[in-house]
Amino acid sequence: MPKNQKNRQTDLLNFQTAYNPERFKQALIGTIHTLSGYTATNINFCSSTVNNRQYQSKNNKENVHLPQPPEIQDAKTLQFIRGQADALALYLKYHDNDLPSPPDLTSEDAQNSFNALEQVRVEALGSKKMAGVAANLQAVMEHNSHIEGHARMDKAEQLSPAKALSLLVYETLTGKTVPKASRKILQLWRNQLTPQGEKALKAMKEALTDQDHYAQATKQLLQAYRLLEGEEEKSDNGKEESSQDTADQNKDSNPDYPEEKQEQQESELKQQFSQIPLNMEDQEKPDSAMGSDKSEKAGGPSQQPPDTLADVEDASYHIYTKLFDEVVTAEQICDVNELDFLRNQLDQQLQEIQNIISKLANRLQRKLMSQQIRSWNFDQEEGLLDASKLTRIITNPTNSLSFKQEKSTGFKDTIVTLLIDNSGSMRGRPISIAAMCGDILARTLERCSVKVEILGFTTQTWKGGRSREKWLADKRPQNPGRLNDLRHIIYKAADQPWRRAKRNLGLMLKDGLLKENIDGEALFWAWQRLKTRVEKRKILMVISDGAPVDDSTLSTNGSEYLENHLKRMIRKIENRAEIELVAIGIGHDVTRYYKHAVTITKAEELGGTMIHELTKLFDEKDKIQSK
Template sequence: MSDKETNLKEKLRQALASTIRVISDDLEIKQKNKDNKSSNKFDFFELDNLNSKIDFIKARAEADSSALKRKFSNDEIYKKNLPNNSNCKSLYAIAEKIRYETLGGKMLKGIEKNLKDNYSQMINLKRKDQLKTKEDVPVTEAFELYMLKNFYDIKLNSLSSKMLNLWEQDFDQSISKHINFLKNNFEDQNAYCSKFSKLLQDMDIFQTEDNEEIKENNQDEGQDNPSNDDQESETEDQKDENKEQETEASLDSDYDIDEYKLDEQLVDTDSDKQSSEQVIQKKNINDLNLEYKIYTTKFDEIIKAENLENADEANKLRKTLDQQLIGFQDVVTKLANKLQRQLLAKQNRAWEFDLEEGLLDSSKLPRIIMDPYNSLSFKKEKDLDFKDTIVTLLIDNSGSMRGRPITIAAICADILSRTLERCSVKVEILGFTTKNWKGGQSREFWNKQDKPKTPGRLNDLRHIIYKGADTHWRQAKNNLGLMLKEGLLKENIDGEAINWALSRLKKRKEERKILMVISDGAPVDDSTLSVNSGDFLEKHLKKMVKFIEDKTEIEVLAIGIGHDVSRYYNRAIKITDVNELGDVMISQLSSLFDSKKKLH
């Protein structure tokens, strides 16, 4: 980042801090310093990733919203009226956020514009592959759209209207006749929150879940028949547990959630003395302890690409890929040749001459014969910068990659594989998706188990090995065509895919390890997000990437197709045209091989 950019972002940071102090009437708010030691800290939007107008709008809106929360939202009143049902808590948090943001909009037109611009932009960025039933849309997402439409007068587009339509009748039955009361009590937080809490808990969509929970508790009590003392101690434990859940369940990320306490997960005080591989292994065993739950893994699969389809179909798909290659081969091959020349140049042997020890330099012997007083000359081979290297390409195989993006990804993987192989660089090509839409067997199993609350990841993973690191390109070339297989691309759960790629890389003996992720945005699995918090998958991805970048020697770089992925990865490039993918992949690899040490 240039000094000019750094200065501009620092000025923006200071401007936002000043704005927050003025709006919130709290002049004691301080920026969190580099050591995170500020006692009265404010966590700003990630201004380091401010790369577009969209990011700028989001930064201003989030700063305004945080200030309004400090000004208009009393935490004691918020917690006093918090519903018991975990799903209700998430909707309750959204309702409270809309309340204090609406008050801010009435106070200053500039705030109203910032917030409305951000919500409109959020609506326009929504992507859904299938919309047929309620299960296709998380209830929290639908409720936010309902609140924006009815309380914030945001105009929905066709997709967001369709998403809301699946749930709108349920919301209207409980809320529509009370909308005027709620609007008239925006300034009375207690009246507004207590009313909303009751309305949410009385909703039919949550009644079944509450009844099932009560029934389960009664059954447990009947079976165990605990003593009164035990019941009292259990009640105390439940109170403590409920207090913890209250904090965790809030959808509004401002409620005391710290995303990055990863250092605490390394439980050994001697971990600094351990090798990075030992640390990684420990983290994997504990599944990184990142508040990330998986309901079941018994339906997941890791499959070799050749087992996805028969040989005849694989040949046909490879021919389709070869036809697509014709249009790109000249451009990408030139770039690949450039990378090849660079890598081979690094592998050339080089010698240091005129040394006092080493191997005898026979080219200097004639001068000894001519003049015996000349000293013997020795030579030694130089240490090469080029290290034994492996590159893993991890390719998003989600439905939104369908068409041109996945074709270009397959083409570039094919050409890079051949190029790097010629330079003695090992290449592994992996893909990640799910076996089914809507959760598959995992969700069916969850339904049979009476739908436990917040089950965690709720779909069947499919991780695909297109080419192993030790497999020659010729043996695996048909597999790369299988990325074009109809019906293969479904959902994307990025955090677990990266963990899988990491576990494969750490077993390798190569000295230098590079992970290149090709994706088109945020992780999405509707089945999982419909029964967990809206940022459940995204938080896991952020923490997984941060751990690799900070705690391992593996170099990670990401290419976002049509979407900025710099909020997840420190080293990230966004491309708007998939035709740029080959150029970007090769130039990024080229710059990595130019650098002598890991870049963050």
């Protein structure tokens, strides 16, 4: 190994003992030069988001870009940057710019997927030869899977084709499994793999060292997933256009062309073309999902109103960067032993109040169970045999009124989401009681077949974190928008049994967890998770003890920036009416934000208030009035 390369690797391995951003940069530069063989390449460190799956800048081997290393040591971030540096170096080393991309990559998905799969090829080549590089690239993949929320995806279309095919080809070329968070969504894409696609994957593996042949195999894979038209499809499209042109010419050239014949020919053409699948989604949709005849006749743009809650950003609120945001589970923050310790602390603190809340919860349970009690219509001519009428059957077998039928209870399948403020002002008694109330409520509602999800929201650091560092490095542009690193926590998923999530709620007692609160984005996140659920009735309960506060954001955008955004998010959710929204404020008047809200003065009142508000929502009279 060259002496210079050995020194650079030593720098990277030993930076933890005396971390210095400038020294880390120099080590990265040396590694890229040595690994790629291009010593004249300029490595630029910028604060804008740089992802090793963005390829436009890599066609220029004279200048490449990497993210700015953080000022404060962060092992995960530094390994992520090292992985991006390795990906760049491998692209410089193994990709031949002189070989042009295929000219028929007309769609954006096809172009992005083709570039992504070429990146997978060069990374696979490097991973097979260098174990350290493979570990860094794996860290990047883990990071991206986590940031992009692969674990929460349950539909194939939620993952972009470029990302899905990258993961699929990565497994084929390297023989390694993708991150755990990505396995479920990748399986949905693997289920759509055709024999043509399997053949293309095999060809890509065999052509790993031949960029030209690999590109041809990549095109076959894109055709298999309908991202690129094959020759047969192009030919068929030509025939369709020719047929349509012939019909138009006949109509235009002959004024006496009978209208009935025109309509008959148009009808036949439409029927013929409707049988040709346009894409995989159309092929899989049932007839009922393709729309009625009325919707097909309406021309022009869709008459449906636009989704006014399509994005958390709007004209008055934007996000400076999402690069450092995270959605995590309790296990990703603490190990199992620490979670058990924190849970024991929670149980010890709240033994007395637990008994009080349990009594109230039992009342709620009795109400819910009474609404779900099965009832029967007797003396029916068909149905289940009524055992109490057996004597009637024996004495008079011709009597037909000996059956019973079960009545429908009218109780909708329901899900309740608890969104708990994890800000620093909740520290101590409020957060402990919120955790225990959520725990008891989840246990109670689970017995009544009501799904419960418990979520928390805070920030990763005080006063901006890495988002603010990025803004400072960008020379402080005006009105940057939200300027902190979000941390959204899933304490209990809706489909997770209470017994498996019990220990997670102890995480709320962890020192240093509770920081600042950006309520508007947290509310949107909880709403997004809830709206995709299949339950007919959806309830979102927010527990907070104050207005949104983030010093970094408010100091650069104005004192009411976060509060105004929260009000807009609440108004949009309440106007849609598909989710019932209720809020409980602890020592903070939330009635000025929410239509359905209550304010309590002491944390000890939280349990009773939660049960009372849910009881009102589940009350049959209230439900009838709301209808």
